[in-house]
Amino acid sequence: MAGSFDDVVVPDKASCVLSGASVKGDIDVRRDASLTIGPIGASTIRGKVDADRCRAVTLMGAVTVDKDVRIRHCAMDSGYVGPGIQIGGDFECRDNAGACRAVSGSVRGDVRIEKNRSTAPSEISGNTIRGTLRCEGNVPAPTHGAANTAKKKEGQCDAKFGF
Numbered sequence: 001m002a003g004s005f006d007d008v009v010v011p012d013k014a015s016c017v018l019s020g021a022s023v024k025g026d027i028d029v030r031r032d033a034s035l036t037i038g039p040i041g042a043s044t045i046r047g048k049v050d051a052d053r054c055r056a057v058t059l060m061g062a063v064t065v066d067k068d069v070r071i072r073h074c075a076m077d078s079g080y081v082g083p084g085i086q087i088g089g090d091f092e093c094r095d096n097a098g099a100c101r102a103v104s105g106s107v108r109g110d111v112r113i114e115k116n117r118s119t120a121p122s123e124i125s126g127n128t129i130r131g132t133l134r135c136e137g138n139v140p141a142p143t144h145g146a147a148n149t150a151k152k153k154e155g156q157c158d159a160k161f162g163f
Helices: none
Strands: 003-005 008-010 015-018 021-023 027-029 034-037 043-045 049-052 056-060 063-065 069-072 078-087 091-094 100-107 111-114 123-125 128-136 149-155
Touching: 008 015, 027 034, 034 049, 049 056, 056 063, 056 069, 069 078, 078 091, 091 100, 100 111
Parallel strands: 003 021, 008 027, 015 034, 021 043, 027 049, 034 056, 043 063, 049 069, 056 078, 063 078, 069 091, 078 100, 091 111, 100 123, 100 128, 111 128, 128 149
Antiparallel strands: none
16 A cells, blocks of 8 residues: 555454555554555655564564554564664564564664564664664574674673674
């Protein structure tokens, strides 16, 4: 879907692709649903992106989210891959059965990658984070290809591990 929307709700078991979209409010991704934003055309979400018990959420390319992005209890790999990702609040990816990706983005708040369990490690790489980068309880531990800039780095993403 492209165009302008007030709020977007991805219903249970549905799939939604937004590309070149403008959302004036929030995006809510429901149980077993999937959301992809990008990579063609810039997309702007003035509210938050919230997913709980989804299949997957992926932001790619030039995507701006003015508030928080929260991905919890989801079944597949989820997160964001830039360049061009801008998150105005926090990015949280926790308690998922898939790996979390936080690659080449700018996050105004904190990044929390916690308690994800998957066959592949989460990747946190090449980000500019104004708040804290915190990684805890992920199995396997997260990896990175490029260093991250953050006010503070904690847990599995501590600076001593190269993050």
